[in-house]
Amino acid sequence: MGVVTDKRESLHKAISAIDHGMTVAIGGFGGAGFPTSLVSVLEKRRLHGLTMVSNNAARLEPMIESGMVARIICSFPFGGASDTLRKSIQNAGVEIRLLPQGTLSECLRAAGSGLGGVLTRVGIGTEFGEGREIVEVHGKKYLLEPALNVEVALIHASVADRWGNLVMRGTARNFNCVMAMAAAISVAEAAEVVEIGEISPERCDLPGIFVDKVVKTA
Amino acid sequence: MGVVTDKRESLHKAISAIDHGMTVAIGGFGGAGFPTSLVSVLEKRRLHGLTMVSNNAARLEPMIESGMVARIICSFPFGGASDTLRKSIQNAGVEIRLLPQGTLSECLRAAGSGLGGVLTRVGIGTEFGEGREIVEVHGKKYLLEPALNVEVALIHASVADRWGNLVMRGTARNFNCVMAMAAAISVAEAAEVVEIGEISPERCDLPGIFVDKVVKTA
Amino acid sequence: MAWSRDEIARRIASDIPDGWTVNIGVGIPTLVPRYIPQGREVVFHSENGILGMVPLREDESPDPEVIDAGKNAVSIRFGGSFFDSSVSFAMIRGGHIDLGIVGALQVSQNGDLSNWSTNERMIGGIGGAADVCSGVKQLWVAMMHTAENGTRKLLTDCTFPLTAVSVVCRVYSDLAVLERDERKWKVVTLSPGTDLLEVRNATGFPIDI
C-alpha cells in the first residue's frame, strides 16, 4: 500500500511492450537525449514491420540492417548517414516519410494534446505541401498536417522518479517531451532514478503523467 | 556597447505602448501570476474600446467601470464577479466572447507559434461549436478555432533579467507564457530583476525571446 | 437517510482506484481529496497548472502563487509538478487524466452534461469544464439528485446549455450512485433508507436495477 504507482521496470520488460508492426518513436537529436540503452535492447529483438518516428536514421542503422524497419517518419534521415546506410535503406525497401522538423514535432505534440492536427504555412509551394488539405483561416492558407500518434515512445532523461517525472539536461529535451506525450506507452530511461520528492515541482521537464515506464540505464 | 539588449523599462513607459482599441491580454489565474502593478497603471489611463483577453473579468472591474473595455475574450468571466460587476458589464454593453479555457490557451499558443488555429473536439455539440468550421481528420470531426493574436500582453513573473528571461513560481505560469508568445509586444513585471546569467538556462520558464519589456514591480 | 455532501465526497473517494490521476471541479468535488483512504495514491490535477495538489495543512501558510482552479490556496505533494496552461490542457484533452469529477446542473439520459449556465444566468463561465468533461477518460458527476425546489436535474434531455455531449459515466447524488451504459442507467447503490421508487420518481429517465 502507498507505493503502488511505481513505473520502474527492467529494460527488457519495458521493451517487451513493442510488437511487430508497431509505430515506435525514438527521442533524441544526435546523441543528445538519445535513449541508447532502450534502443540497444530493442535492436536485439527479432521484430519486423516497425514504423519508426525518429528525426534521424543514422542511429537506427542496426535495426535497418536486420530488417526490422518498414518505414521511417523523420525530417533528417541522412544526417550523418553513411553510404552503406543509404544503400541498406534502399535495398530493404524502407519507406521514408519526410516532414519538416517543426511540423514533425508539432504533430506529435498535437497527438498528445488531443488536437486533430496542425495548421502550418511551412511547406506551402514545396513538395511538403503536396497532397495536403489546405485550410484557410482569416484569408491565409495553411497546410493541414494530421496529428501523429505513436504506440510506444522510447525517450531519455537524466533523472527520473517512480512516478515518471523527468529532468533533462541541455539540449536533451528535443523530441523526448512531445514523443512521450504522443505515445500510448512511453518508456523513459534515466541514469539516475531518485525518490519521489527529490525532483522539484518547479524543475520537472516532463510531468510523470506523460510517462508509463521508467528504466534505469546500466 | 555590449549591454544594448536591455528590455527594462519604467511601468508607465511600458504601459504607454497600449492605445485605444487595442487587444490586450492580461495574464494570471485568480491572483496567481496576475500582473497587478501593470494593470494598476493601465487602469489609470483614459483609453477606450479595448478588447481584453483575460480568463476572468473580476480583476478588470475598474477598467470596465471606467468604460475602457469594449470586449472580453475569456473562459470564466464571472468567477468571483459581484452582481455590481455583472450589471456594469451589461450596462456598458461589454461584449463577452466565451471560449473553453483549453481552447483559449491553445489559440494563444498557436498565434505565438505561427500556426493558423486549433483543431479541437472540445465544444462539439454545444454552443461552443456553433458557427465554427468543422475539419475532418482521419474520419473524426474537429472544430477549427482560429489562432488568437494580441497586440499587447501584460504578464507576471517572480524573477526576470534584462533579456526578458522569466522564472515563475507555483501555479503562476498559467496564461502568462502563451499570452507573451501571442503578443506583438509583451510586457513582463517581476518583483526581482537580476543580472544576466543568474537565471539558469535549465530553469527559465519563458525564454526572453518572447518578452519585449521588463518592468520591476514597486 | 440521504447522503450529505461530505458523504457523497467520501463515497466517490473510496471508489477511486489506487494510482489514478484525477481532475476535480468546484462544489462537492473539492471535498473529495480529504476522503481518499490512507495509503492510497491518488494524484489530483487542477487545470490552472498543478499535478499532485493536496489540501493546505492547518499549520501551513497559504502561498498566493499556489492555488487550485477554484482560487483556493492549496499545497503540492512530493512527486507533484507545476506547468503552464497549454501543458495542463494537453494533459486534459490528450486523455492523460483518468477521471474527472464535476458538479452538474443537469445530466441527460444520453450522458450530456450542463454545469455552467442556466438559461437565465451564466454561473462563472465555461472555464475548463468543457475541456475536462470532453477530455478525461471517465467523468463522474457529484450532485444533489434534485434542485432545492424539487425540480429534476436528471432528465431525458438537458434544457440548459450543454458543457459536453455523452460524457457522464456515473452520478453520485445524495440518493444514489447511478451508472450509465449508452442510454441505459442502473443503480449501483442506494443511500441508506432510500428506495428505488424514490430515486425513480426523482429522475427524469428510466433506471434499471
Added chain:
Amino acid sequence: MAWSRDEIARRIASDIPDGWTVNIGVGIPTLVPRYIPQGREVVFHSENGILGMVPLREDESPDPEVIDAGKNAVSIRFGGSFFDSSVSFAMIRGGHIDLGIVGALQVSQNGDLSNWSTNERMIGGIGGAADVCSGVKQLWVAMMHTAENGTRKLLTDCTFPLTAVSVVCRVYSDLAVLERDERKWKVVTLSPGTDLLEVRNATGFPIDI
C-alpha cells in the same frame, strides 16, 4: 579577389545588428558566430533547443547533451536557455527570430530557396530548414556564387526541390552581396577585384546596381 568562406562569414557577422536573435544553418553559417564584433550582443538560436549558443571555448570539455543542430558540441552563454523542440519551433514559425542564415544549392529570382536535395540525391533531409526559412523575419543566404564546375546557382527558377518560396532577402557569396526586392536584385557590395560583369555572368537573373 573573391571572398573566402571565412570572409563571407565575417561580412555577414558585421552586418547583423546589435540585439538580434539569429538561427544559423550548417555550412558557412556555422562560421558566423566567431566573427561577431566584440561587444555586439547577437543571440544564436539552434532549433534543437538552445538560445544563446556560443562556440565551445578551447579549454572547455564538450558536453554530449549540449550540441547544435549540426550535432557539434557547443556552449551556452549567460542569458541563454534550453527548451524542447515544440517551443523551439514556436520561436521559429512564430516570427520571434530576427534572422536566419542558411546555405543554398539554388536561389531563384523570386527568392525561392533550394538547399536540401538535388534531384538525384537528398543531402541530409529537410530537417528544420523549411521551418526556419518560412518562419524567420529575414533570411540571408551564405553560398559560393556558382557550383564547383561553374554551374550557376542563382537562377530564374530553381530546378532542385524547394525548401521555401520567396524568402531569400540577401545573398552573401564569394563574389558579392546581393539584395532582393520582389523580383529585383541589386548589388550591395562586390568582393575586391570582382566587377559587376563577372557577377552578372555568374548569375541567372538580372542584377541592378
